[in-house]
Each structure stands twice: as C-alpha cells, then as structure tokens.
Amino acid sequence: MSDFRNTRRFFIGLATICVALAMGFGAQAADKKIKIGVIYDYTGPLAGGGSDLQALGAKIMIDYINAKGGVEGYMIEPIYADAQSKPEVAINEAVRLIEQEKVDMLLGFYSSAQCVPVAAKVDSLKKFMWITTCISPAVLKDRNLKYVFRPQVHGAMFGELSVDFLNANSQAKMGIAPKDLRVAIIHEDGPYGSGVAGGNAGAAKKLGMNLVLKEGYSATAPDLSSLVTKLKRKRPDVILHTGYNPDITLFLRQAKEQGLRFKALIGHGAGYGVADKLYDALGNDVDHIYNVDPVSIWLLDPKSLAASLPEVTAKVGAEYEKAKPDVKVKSAHVGMAASNAHVFFTDVLPRAIKKYGGIDAESLRKAAMETDIAEGGTLLGFGVKFPKAGESDMMGQNTRASPVVMQYVKRKVYIAWPKALQTIDPVLPLPKSSPYAK
Numbered sequence: 001m002s003d004f005r006n007t008r009r010f011f012i013g014l015a016t017i018c019v020a021l022a023m024g025f026g027a028q029a030a031d032k033k034i035k036i037g038v039i040y041d042y043t044g045p046l047a048g049g050g051s052d053l054q055a056l057g058a059k060i061m062i063d064y065i066n067a068k069g070g071v072e073g074y075m076i077e078p079i080y081a082d083a084q085s086k087p088e089v090a091i092n093e094a095v096r097l098i099e100q101e102k103v104d105m106l107l108g109f110y111s112s113a114q115c116v117p118v119a120a121k122v123d124s125l126k127k128f129m130w131i132t133t134c135i136s137p138a139v140l141k142d143r144n145l146k147y148v149f150r151p152q153v154h155g156a157m158f159g160e161l162s163v164d165f166l167n168a169n170s171q172a173k174m175g176i177a178p179k180d181l182r183v184a185i186i187h188e189d190g191p192y193g194s195g196v197a198g199g200n201a202g203a204a205k206k207l208g209m210n211l212v213l214k215e216g217y218s219a220t221a222p223d224l225s226s227l228v229t230k231l232k233r234k235r236p237d238v239i240l241h242t243g244y245n246p247d248i249t250l251f252l253r254q255a256k257e258q259g260l261r262f263k264a265l266i267g268h269g270a271g272y273g274v275a276d277k278l279y280d281a282l283g284n285d286v287d288h289i290y291n292v293d294p295v296s297i298w299l300l301d302p303k304s305l306a307a308s309l310p311e312v313t314a315k316v317g318a319e320y321e322k323a324k325p326d327v328k329v330k331s332a333h334v335g336m337a338a339s340n341a342h343v344f345f346t347d348v349l350p351r352a353i354k355k356y357g358g359i360d361a362e363s364l365r366k367a368a369m370e371t372d373i374a375e376g377g378t379l380l381g382f383g384v385k386f387p388k389a390g391e392s393d394m395m396g397q398n399t400r401a402s403p404v405v406m407q408y409v410k411r412k413v414y415i416a417w418p419k420a421l422q423t424i425d426p427v428l429p430l431p432k433s434s435p436y437a438k
Contacts, residue, residue: 033070033077034349034359037097037106038062039118044085045220049245049271050333051085051110054133057337058108060319064312065345072353076345079103083114090114091121098127104359105130107341112136112155112192119148128364130348132340133333135269136191137198140394147361149348149368151340151384153401154394155192155242158268158292159199162240165266165290165405165417165426167207173428174263176237179208184236186227186251188243189216196242196268212236219247227251228258237263237429237438245271249281256285261438263429266290266405275329279411285435286408288427290416295404297335297379299415299423305376312342313379329411339379347371347384375400 040055041047062076070076079101083090090109097103105128109115115134122129123145131139131150135158140150167178174181185200187193193216204211212234217227224247231239239262243251248271272278272291279286298317302310316338320330352359352367373384383400392399405417407424414424430437 032073033075034105035077035079035101035103036062037081037094037101037103038078039081039083039090039093039097039106039108039114040110041085042080042082045246046083046085046111046244048274048277050269050274050331051083051133053274053331053333054110054337055080055108056320056323057316057334057339058132058341060316060323060334061338061341061345063319064315071345071349074349074353074359083109083111085111087111087114087117090118094118094122095125098122098125104128105361105364107344108132108337109134111190112139112195113190115139116191119143119145123147126361128361130340130344132337134192136195137394138191138195140397142393144395146395147365149386149396149398151343151378151398151401152336153294153403154397155195155268156199156202157401158242158403159196159201159240160203161403161405161417162266162268162290162292163200163203163207163209166209166238166264168417168419169426169428173426174237179210181209182212182235182237183209183240184213184231184234184238185211185215185240186213186231186243187216187241188219188247190219192244192270193219193242197240200240200242217247219244221247221250223254224251225254225258228254228260231255232258232260239265240268241265241272242268243271245274245277248272249278252282252285256435260436262436263438264290265430265436266292269293269403273332275331275408275411275413276327278408279329284410287410288430288434289408290426291406291408292403293332293406294336294339294380294382294401295415295421296330296332296406296413297339297381298330299406299413300381304381305379309377309379316379329408329413332406332413335379343371343373343378343384347373373400 041051081093107130110133112134129148135155170178170181187197273293297313348367352363356363375383382402385400407416415421416426
C-alpha cells in the first residue's frame with residue numbers, strides 16, 4: 001500500500017510540474033513581443049505638413065496587426081517618439097530608443113533632413129530601420145547601409161515623373177513644344193527639396209527643356225517675396241515646387257499678392273500631399289494644382305490589387321475617419337505610411353521569425369533582402385524588391401516603387417498621370433478662373 005501511495009504521489013507531483021512548466025511556457029509565448037521605436041514629428045512645422053498624418057497611418061497599421069493577434073506569436077509593442085521637426089532631436093530620440101528603451105528596431109521618419117543623419121547612426125549601431133516616408137536620395141545613395149530599408153519612392157523619381165508628365169502633355173495641352181517650355185524649379189534647400197529638384201533638373205535638361213530658374217530657399221523663411229519677384233522676371237510657363245508647409249502656403253499667398261502668373265504648378269509630396277490643409281488655407285485657389293506622390297490608396301481600383309488588400313484599405317480609411325472625423329480629402333500620407341508598414345508586418349517580419357529565427361537586426365535584414373512583391377501586392381499598388389550587393393548605388397531602396405501625378409479639383413483628388421491610371425483628363429493650362437492663370 002505504501003508503494004502505491006508513493007507512486008501516486010510521484011505521478012501527481014510530476015503532473016503538477018508539467019502543468020506548471022506548460023503554464024510557464026504559455027506565459028512566455030504570450031509575452032513574446034517586438035519593441036519598435038516609432039519616430040515622427042508630432043509637433044513643429046513638419047507635423048502639420050504631413051508628418052502627423054504619416055504617424056497616424058503607421059499607428060493604424062500597428063493597431064490593426066495587433067488586433068489580428070500579432071505576427072507569428074509576437075505582439076507589436078510600439079514606443080512613440082516625437083522628433084519635434086528637428087534633426088538633432090530625431091537623432092537623440094533614435095539613440096535613446098535603442099540604448100535606453102532597448103527597442104528591436106526603428107520605424108517611421110518623415111523628414112529627409114532627419115533621415116540622412118539618423119540612418120547612418122542607426123546602421124552604425126547595428127539596428128534595423130524601416131523608413132516609411134522620407135524620400136531624399138541622399139538617405140541611401142552611395143552609403144552602402146546594411147540595416148536601413150526604404151519601400152518608399154525616392155525623390156529623384158518624383159522629380160523625373162513631373163517632367164515626364166510635362167513632356168508628354170505640353171504640346172497637346174498647351175500648344176508648346178517641350179523644348180520651348182519655360183520651366184522654373186524652386187525648392188526648400190534641405191535634402192528632401194534638393195533631391196527632388198535634382199530629379200527635376202536632370203530630366204528637364206535631358207529632354208532639352210528651357211530651365212529659366214532653379215533656386216532653393218529655407219523652409220523656415222518668413223518671407224518669400226524676393227523669390228516671387230525672381231519668378232516674375234523669368235516668366236516661367238510651369239513651376240515645379242518642392243516644399244513642406246507653411247512655406248508652400250506662404251509662397252502661394254505671396255505669388256497671388258504680387259501677381260505671379262503661370263500655366264501650371266506641380267508640387268512634390270510633403271505639404272502638397274495634405275489637400276485639406278491647402279484648401280483650408282487658400283480656398284479654391286488650390287484648384288488644378290498638381291501633386292506628385294505615391295498614389296492615394298483610396299484612388300486605386302480594388303481589382304488591381306491582391307485579393308486580401310481592398311479590405312485592409314477600407315479598414316485604414318475607416319480608422320482614419322474615426323481619428324479625423326472632419327477630414328474632407330483623405331491625404332495620401334496616411335495610406336502611404338500604412339502601406340509601407342503593412343509590407344514590413346506581413347512580409348518581412350514573418351520571414352525573419354520563421355526562416356531566420358528571430359527579430360534581431362541580422363534576421364530582419366536577411367528577410368528584407370528576400371522580399372519580392374509583385375505589382376498589385378501592396379496597398380499602394382507598386383511592388384517591393386531591394387537590390388542585392390553591387391546592383392545599385394542605393395542599397396536598401398525599393399526598386400519597384402513608383403509615384404503618380406495627381407490633380408486637385410474642388411477638394412477632390414484625381415490621377416492625372418501615368419495615362420494607364422488616369423481618373424481625369426488633366427486640366428492644363430490653368431483655367432482663367434485661377435488667380436494664377438497666365
């Protein structure tokens with residue numbers, strides 16, 4: 001009888017240990033998380049210029065992924081940080097998140113002036129960085145960064161596409177041969193504006209267009225009247241402008257006041273991508289202005305996307321409207337960040353965990369290098385593929401990204417170019433109703 005009791009006690013004890021171990025392993029599994037430092041500008045001029053909307057898009061996607069149970073057993077633990085529209089703050093916050101908060105990676109970033117120094121710093125610390133926004137070629141060009149990846153379009157692509165659009169439509173729409181078109185390029189003088197302007201100038205010169213002015217200015221300049229005066233002297237048919245805000249609003253107000261006239265104005269992302277803010281500041285003067293950006297995810301034909309994506313687009317739009325109930329024109333910025341974050345959470349991160357065994361920088365890097373998403377496979381419509389060593393002078397840049405030219409009419413956004421995606425026959429030149437019409 002004693003032997004029976006001892007045996008029974010042994011098995012009860014063994015069962016108790018097994019239950020305890022199982023509970024422990026279950027708790028450990030439930031506690032698995034990837035800590036992500038999310039950096040955008042929540043304050044300062046860049047916030048209203050689009051960074052706060054980019055931040056919203058990233059947050060919507062993080063919440064969406066967590067609501068679905070995370071990624072391969074990992075929940076996303078975001079730690080949000082405000083770069084305050086200052087490069088030095090962005091650097092300090094990146095280092096703080098890595099060294100003090102012990103984040104596994106960084107995600108976000110709006111300003112190219114921040115991205116250029118932060119990317120180098122993060123790479124030197126051997127941490128993974130996923131850029132949703134900042135577009136300057138200088139972030140990646142000739143730097144051979146190992147752990148920094150950008151699924152986003154880069155600035156030279158913006159600059160080249162607007163010129164391509166003019167080259168294809170100048171004669172037919174304005175009766176001006178492209179080589180006779182008087183083009184002025186103005187831009188904020190940071191890495192973002194300079195990168196886009198470089199793309200503008202290179203494409204314009206290649207096509208033999210008449211470049212009458214190329215000039216940069218400080219995005220924080222309190223007065224742009226001297227720039228407007230120069231433009232009046234040069235009499236451009238088309239102005240290609242790259243800026244944030246409030247510099248865009250300041251320029252357009254002073255252009256109107258000083259009687260600057262032109263046939264077309266093409267903006268390039270950032271402040272030009274926040275239609276509501278432009279219309280609220282300038283009213284119907286914004287009508288028929290163009291903007292080059294990755295397409296607004298709400299303008300794409302759902303049939304052109306992978307079957308699972310239209311539902312995600314709708315979810316992002318619904319959460320956007322909850323967060324910003326007064327929104328009239330859904331900004332491309334929100335969808336941009338949501339799409340680029342979605343690529344990381346649904347393609348890169350699962351592969352890192354399943355194939356490479358973890359969420360360390362090297363596993364994430366290897367997983368990103370194997371990303372191969374075809375056209376139609378992202379919320380933005382374009383695919384994702386990163387170059388292998390020696391294939392490009394921009395390692396970490398998505399080679400399949402592409403922007404579109406959009407036009408604003410009566411607070412609505414239409415795709416004007418490329419022709420295959422058009423939802424409007426481009427209005428060119430500006431109609432007589434515009435205060436800027438030449």
